[in-house]
Amino acid sequence: MKPIQNKSPSFISPVCNKRAFLLIFLFIMQNITLSLALRSIDHPGNATDHAALLVIKSQLKVPSNWVLSSWNDSIHHCSWEGVKCGRKHKRVTVLDLSSRGLAGTISPFIGNLSFLKILNLYNNSLYGEIPTQLGHLIRLNELQLYNNTLVGEIPANISRCVNLRVFYLANNKLEGKLPTGLGALSKLTHFRVQINHLKGSLFDIIQNLTSLVKIYAYENSFTGTIPNSINRMQNLTRLGVGGNELSGRLPTSFFNLSSLQYLDFDENQLHGELPADVGVNIPQLTWLNLEHNNFTGLVPITIQNLTALEAIGLGYNNFIGNVPFYVGNFHKLNYLSLGGNFLEGILPKSVANLSTSLQVLDIRNTQISGKIPEGITNLNNLELLWMYNCKLTGFIPQDFGKLYKLELLHLESNNLKGKIPNSMANLSYLSEFYLDDNKLEGSIPPNLRNCQSLLYLNLSHNELNGTLDNELFDGSARFVELDLSSNYLEGSLPLEMGKQNNLVLLGLDNNKFSGIIPDSLGDCSDLQHLFMDGNSFQGNIPSSFASLASLQEIDFSRNNLSGPIPAFFSKFPILYYLNLSYNDFEGSVPTNLVFANASAVFVAGNNRLCGGIKQLHLPKCIEKKSSGKKKRIMSHALKLIIPIVGALFGMVAIASGLYLACLKKKKSPLSSDSMMGIVTMKVSYDMLLKATDGFSSENLLGMGSFGSVFKGILDGKAVAVKVLNLQHRCASKSFMAECNTLRNVRHRNLIGIITACSSIDFQRNDFRALVYEFMPNGSLDRWLHGVDGNMSLAQRVDLAIDVAHAISYLHHECETPIVHCDLKPSNILLDNDMVAHVGDFGLARFLTQPRHPNQSSTIGIKGTVGYAAPGNNRVIPIYI
Structure with a gap:
């Protein structure tokens, strides 16, 4: 038998040697990495960045625990959420916390991030002022703070950020003037300060910034004129300065900005004529908006050269002459506004050739005449159509229902005739429909009930006749304003009208309506303006009207109404106009709230009224005296009733005392x-x-x-x-x-x-x-x-x-x-x-009393949808 020998390392397999070596190598590298990470924080620059970030975090309010959860000492700050560092020195170069739902303020320690190139804090809920320490960030390329609620002025020392290219402070609450030093930021290409409260001169500050590509400064209070030197901004592609107080003329040199694609001067105080060659040197222009200024003269014919235009806004100036014949030549147009000028002539049939992408067509408040072109119904993407207060004649095209995307349709104050087309019922997106002040005839199509988005319907001052169909009020439409006044409508009002419980204004005056006023109108609890004068209504004012406490104006004059003036009118808190004149009302007139103002209440032509304030000049009311026999009967009755009532009150008092004693309530009485x-x-x-x-x-x-x-x-x-x-x-x-x-x-x-x-x-x-x-x-x-x-x-x-x-x-x-x-x-x-x-x-x-014994409440299901008290809590039932 061989002796047992000890195993030496030479007997360990090569695989085991490799594994052991790999584990040792990984262990050494992990320690080296950790050591370097710790040393990097210890480096003075990195330590400064690390500390600054922690202070910045301390002044922010996060919407939930997971936001910025990585900002702790377990990992290097260069790996924190929204933080990026440079490769060489590991200094913070990017801080991007945009769209994180953050609140709080921007810490002044932001200025300690001296290597920062990009600062993105946009689309949050930050408030307070922009810290002046931003001026220390001389390497900053991008500053994006838009969509917050920042206040105060833009720091003057922002001019030290000489490398700034992107400057976005839009949609805040900033105020004051632009710092003059902004004009020194020669590398600036994108400038957005729109939707603030800034004022002072705009172009005097930025006119030398020839690198600018985009300028958005609309919805502020900037003043001043547009200088001739603006033609040096040859890189400019987009200029939006609408909603300010700019004045003066547009310099001729302005229209030499050949790179311009977007131009918006809407809502300023510019004036003068447009150069005849306005459309010659800016061929790339896609958006031209000069609305709401004081421009005069003819619309330049060279605008027809701008074939890339997607929007033309010339409305609400003082242009004269005929409607430009070439308006139908723009095949990319989605917005056309010519309204509010002194333009005249016939609306060209070529309008029907406009792009089917057209969404807005506005020719209102002009002298344009003629018929509505039949082919206009081919513009099946139209959403807003304003053609009111013109001189249009003829019929409304029968296939108007093809404009199925229409949301607003205003044809009022023209000379249109004929019937309202039945095809209007196809306009399921229509919310505003105005045909008033024309010469329309026939009945109101009941199928308008299918316009499920219809809120505002005005058919007043026409020649419409017939009765009101129940179906008009029993469909999808939920009117907020319904004005049918000054027509020839007749018959009684449908009970279904009470289903229109969103009504704020109801105008039925100056027609031929008759019968009683339906109780169901009392269900329109949001009603504020009610006009039913100049008809043949009869009977009493329904008691259900007591629930119409939102009423501000009521006119029942020139009817056949009778009975007493309802006492609840004197309790309506915001009622400021009440006209009951020329009816057959009787009894006393109240004296409080609206009845206390003679210029707010009108009761003339009611010969059986009495009382009221002196200024109404009505006779005093005569009290009816009881006979002696009635007095004796009442006296005996009182002798029996008083002891009984006293005993009942005593029993109630005792029971109440026992009840409160049992509950051991220590609350004060309801004084x-x-x-x-x-x-x-x-x-x-x-x-x-x-x-x-x-x-x-x-x-x-x-x-x-x-x-x-x-x-x-x-x-x-x-x-x-x-x-x-x-x-x-x-x-x-x-x-x-x-x-x-x-x-x-x-x-x-x-x-x-x-x-x-x-x-x-x-x-x-x-x-x-x-x-x-x-x-x-x-x-x-x-x-x-x-x-x-x-x-x-x-x-x-x-x-x-x-x-x-x-x-x-x-x-x-x-x-x-x-x-x-x-x-x-x-x-x-x-x-x-x-x-x-x-x-x-x-x-x-x-809640008014039901009008019929079997009638249920019409309040409907309200409150918190799906609410039920949690099952893991005891619920104490309350019985009343």
């Missing part, structure tokens, strides 16, 4: 001191802006379907400011509903509204807001679901009783019952004492 309605406090947009620190995100309490709620300090008192988002089509409706409801209710367990604000903000958009009592303990929803804390069963019972009090008040104690329509925990707010207040009345409705 008027604890009830809050609308305070007549005038609040402006600027006051709310200051109170909420510019509607800053730090003061944002929450966001809902129709707007956002901010905390503010108004006159030293904490308030909640609800700002309506008017881009939402139902926001205005919600605003009116909440105002109307809270004007009529006062109760301790309802949210208190301090005032309502409706004005125009600095961007010329509608602004509407409501100011409420501030509820420091937030919503019930947050307490129930553990965000703010847990609640005991006793607390839940207390809050349920609070809510029950509020709902009972709305349903049973208001003069007109009110249905909240959106009762849920997030709409129940808690004050300092944890008392519940029901809020958010944006969907609330006044």
Whole structure:
């Protein structure tokens, strides 16, 4: 037997040797890499960048935890999200945090990234001022901060960024003048500052920047003239400066910019005639917009040379002469505006030869005459057609329905005749249809009901006749404004008209309508303007009209209406015009609200009216005296009734005391001191802006379907400011509903509204807001679901009783019952004492009594779609 020998390394296989070597090599390289990474941070320059980035992050608010989650010490900052470094020195050269949903401010430490070439922070929600330290970034090529809410002036020392090529600050809230030093940025090629509040001279600053390719400065307040030296900008391809206050003439040299493709001078104060050779030296021009200026003279014939044009905007100037005969020669055109000039003559048939890509055709407010060319219906991509206030004659083409993409059709104030074509029913995208002030005849096509997008229909001041078909109001169309006034329409109004519950304006005046006013009109709860004068309506004003508290104007004059003037008219909060003259109304005239203003209410020609304010000059009302026998009967009745009622009140008082004692409630009675309605406090947009620190995100309490709620300090008192988002089509409706409801209710367990604000903000958009009592303990929803804390069963019972009090008040104690329509925990707010207040009345409705015994409510399904209380929480049922 051989002795056992020890194994030596020479017996290890070659494969094992290679694996061991590879593992050792990887271990060494990993340590070397880590060492180099740590050393790179220790390098003075990299340490500066690293520290600057951390400070920048500290001043940003991220929408969720994963955004910028890589910005920590576990990896080198050159590998952080949105950060790129140079290969040689590992210094930060790119910081791109665009479209990350970031809020907060831009840190001054941005200036410490001295090797930065590209800074992209666009399309976020950044606020505050642009830090002056940006001027330290002398290597910067791109600066993109557009689509934020930055304020203040553009830093003057931005002129130190001599390598800047791209300068995008558009769509912010910047103000003041452009820094004069911008004119030294000779490498600048792209300049965008549109949609801000900038002012002062524009071209005096940038006229020497001959490298500029694109200039967008529209929607500001720039002034000054266009200098002759602009012809040095031979690289310029796009110039958009509309919506400013530029003045003077266009220099002849301007039209030598042969590279120009896009030109927009819309909405300025330019004047003078256009050069005759305007279309000779700019053959690449695709967009020409000179609208809303004061240009005069003839439209130059050389414009026909610009065959690449996709848009021609010459409207709203003072051009004269005939309609250019060559308008049909542009086969790429998608926009043509000639309206608002002194052009005349017949609309050329060649219009029908325009590109089928044409989307907008505008010849309104001109002296253009003749017939509408039959071939116009070939332009089947038309979306907006404005031909009103001209001298057009003849018939509307029968196949107008071929323009199936039409959204707006305005043919009013012409001399058109004949019938409304039935093919109009094919226009399923049509939202505005105006044919008023023509000579149209025949009946209204009932198939207009198929225009499912139709909101505005005006057929007034024509010669239409016949009755209104039920089908017109029983289809897809949901009118906001319906004006049929000054025609020869007759018969009674269809009951189906009440289904048009989006109506804001209804004009039926000066026709031959008869019969009673249908009760169903009371379902049009958004109605603000109602004109039914000059007809033969009879009977009483329906009691269902009590729910039309949004009415501002009412005209029932020159009819055969009778009965008393409804008392509810004297409670409509925003009614400012009421004409009941020349009917057969009787009884006393109220004296409050609209009836207190003799210039707002008209009752002449009603010989049986009495009372009212002195200025109406009506006889005093005579009170009817009861006979002695009736007095004795009443006296005996009172002797029996009073003890019975007293006993009942005593029993109710005892039962109420026992009930409250059992609940151990320590709340104060519902005194008027604890009830809050609308305070007549005038609040402006600027006051709310200051109170909420510019509607800053730090003061944002929450966001809902129709707007956002901010905390503010108004006159030293904490308030909640609800700002309506008017881009939402139902926001205005919600605003009116909440105002109307809270004007009529006062109760301790309802949210208190301090005032309502409706004005125009600095961007010329509608602004509407409501100011409420501030509820420091937030919503019930947050307490129930553990965000703010847990609640005991006793607390839940207390809050349920609070809510029950509020709902009972709305349903049973208001003069007109009110249905909240959106009762849920997030709409129940808690004050300092944890008392519940029901809020958010944006969907609330006044509930009139059913008109028939078997009739159900027409409010419909409203509120939060799909809402149900979470199943993992106890729900305390409330029975009222």
